[in-house]
Amino acid sequence: MRILVIGDHESKSLWDFYEPSKLEDIDLIISCGDLSPRYLSFLVTMAHAPVLYIHGNHDDKYEMTPPEGCICVDDDLYVYNGIRILGLGGSMRYRYGTHQYTEKEMRTRIRKLWMKLIRYKGFDILLTHSPAKDINDGEDLPHQGFECFRTLLEKYKPKYFIHGHVHMSYGRKYKRIDHYQDTVIINGYDQYVFDYENPDFSSDVSRAGTHMSK
Template identity: 25%
Template sequence: MRILHLSDTHGLHHQIHDLPEADVIIHCGDISNNGTEEEVLDFLNWYIELPYPHKIFVTGNHDLCLWDAEGIEELPDNVHFLQDKGVEIDGVKFFGIAYNHSEELIPIGTDIVITHEPPVMILDQSIGIHWGNAPLRNRVMDVKPRYHLFGHAHQDYGIVKQDGIVFSNAALLDDMNRLVRRPRLFML
């Protein structure tokens, strides 16, 4: 399974071109800049049209209008809004946590954890501040997924393997909100 990971596009998704082929595309939040319904609808229309068999996304701190949403009406069956819930695709178990929600919801047996926030002290630094979540790190270390995908800390785009878990921060924008990076492709 090929997984394409991206995060923190902040409304600049139309500037992303020549995306590689994948089976699943995952966006880890901050799809919008100001959290308006118009911005989110623009992103959703773009995302739905992408030629991927499965599309997953979670909310970020900028996606205000979606923070308390339990679902989004009329999404195609292959678009999964993982707001504190999971989906299984071809035997791989994905679980997404909404921004500022409880990491305790992540079930044991999850293969890929999807959050906006990074775990504390792992690819979590931006403008000299560690933005990571300590309880999230503790839960991920307990669950032991194969991958933990996130964004949020623009400066710490990268990938680290620790305790058998691949941690990936795919924030595409730099700290000046310029689109400077490419989405990351994983092969499971």
């Protein structure tokens, strides 16, 4: 399965200079947040693939103008073609904001998902807006990562951890690809494409496009 990851910056290649060939082999599009809802709606219209998204810390506008035709997986565990995706949007709280959280608040969000984590025996992709604490995050409060994300990586050992928020344009400190134990970490800034090989799941988690209600 070929997955397109996007986040934080609308790619001119995909929007201003779009050509059908750029999306024709994409099977799934995943947004890490802080993107125009019009951009996501455009991509889901042009691609033959679903668009899954979580909220970034600047996505208050989604409340009034949600991305049409796209699927929000924030605070959810979504299964697409056998791939279990856990979505946790938002950033560390640095001022009042709809999609900003303290470490304690983020842990509370994770606890609310425990039944799904047990039922589906973990997850394969952790999709967040912010990075994990001390893994490709920033020193300033707005860009600090969550310690509980690192805990999730250590406990469930997903194949991929996909995040945004720390723009690669900030400097060389922020890597496109990193690793933590057995997990590959992808910074979804702008756009990035990778191939995911479907694991062999038991039948209870292999139903294509299964969406577990909140």
